[in-house]
Amino acid sequence: MTTLKNYSRILAMAALVFTAVSCDTNNNADSDLELIPVNSVTVSGYTVSLHAETELETGANQLYWQIEEGSKPAEIESFTITPMMDMGQMMHSTPYEQPVTSDEDEDYLQNMAVFIMPSGEMGSWSVSFEITRMNGETVSGELPIEVSSSWKxxxxxxxxxxxxxxxxxxxxxxxxxxxxxxxxxxxxxxxxxxxxxxxxxxxxxxxxxxxxxxxxxxxxxxxxxxxxxxxxxxxxxxxxxxxxxxxxxxxxxxxxxxxxxxxxxxxx
Known part of the structure; x- marks a missing residue:
């Protein structure tokens, strides 16, 4: 799995990653990011929201996460994910990295995931996640996502x-x-x-x-x-x-x- 820090040194991410313009972008006035909402779920009082630059597709995607408790950013010890494709008879993951604080906007956790197949008749994607509270207790959940096919x-x-x-x-x-x-x-x-x-x-x-x-x-x-x-x-x-x-x-x-x-x- 790659790391965002290593990649930033190698390829100067800001010059490579494009942003999608949408009327349904995030509302953070201090952010230079223009993101679209993918999905969100609330578990044990925590709302986990996933955003991206475009609709998720096969190939490399930059994912942006927000974890809120009530209407405020949650104070947590860690947040980890595992993307999974459920094909009925079998399940598998995909190349991905764990979220870290985004260099572009510290209000988000950011990671890359390379989806190796689209959603559809063959199976469905979801992202399992685990939140570790400051007291060490954990909260687990699952976020369904849709991945479309791409030429990339x-x-x-x-x-x-x-x-x-x-x-x-x-x-x-x-x-x-x-x-x-x-x-x-x-x-x-x-x-x-x-x-x-x-x-x-x-x-x-x-x-x-x-x-x-x-x-x-x-x-x-x-x-x-x-x-x-x-x-x-x-x-x-x-x-x-x-x-x-x-x-x-x-x-x-x-x-x-x-x-x-x-x-x-x-x-x-």
Missing amino acids: FTSTRGDDDKVYYISWYAPQKPVSGNNDLVFLIHTRTGMMDFPAVENAELSVYPYMDMGGGSGHSTDYTTPVAMGDGFYQGEINYSMSGVWTTSVQLIAENDTLPEVMFEYSVQAK
Whole structure:
């Protein structure tokens, strides 16, 4: 699992994470964050509220938590979470980190979760949580959430049947010109264990299909390992429109099947 502090040093989060504008944003006048409510639940007098920058989707999500007692911020010792997917016959978690005080707004606890499948016929997501009071007593609860499918997430499987999860982390909103190109990669060692992949090699190729059998690539640098599962490079989109970027992963001396991301680049 990654840490927000490590990631901030590596990738300068403020330059990478975009915010969603909504008429239903949080009401903290002192906050620079523009968030939408996801869900909330009240347990034993504590109201736990989850906010996010956009609707939750497969791939990497920044989650923002508020814990209130009555109408005031709760004084607690700790708050921990476990995202879970209930598939009926089985349950599993996903790559995630524990909430810490947000660098962007100290009224929130913040963490990242990488959802590896959407909600739907296959199963449903919820986040189990535990609040530890100042006297050491604990309060547990569960918050149902909905996760939609996104172009920013895919997976590939090696000859040894080991699965690798690849999240497109940046640019969140590709625009013509220079962009940081960042991928986040995890694997699975159990239903509750999803470690970051630290020392893989990536081969990428951006391409725009112009139709009629013609097309072109653009200037880019291949993403390299930066730690905690992040791989960073750069890309300079030569024009707006629909692009694809293929990604091939080499991990543990295994060259995995190529995956493809398809997305739109907006004019700057």
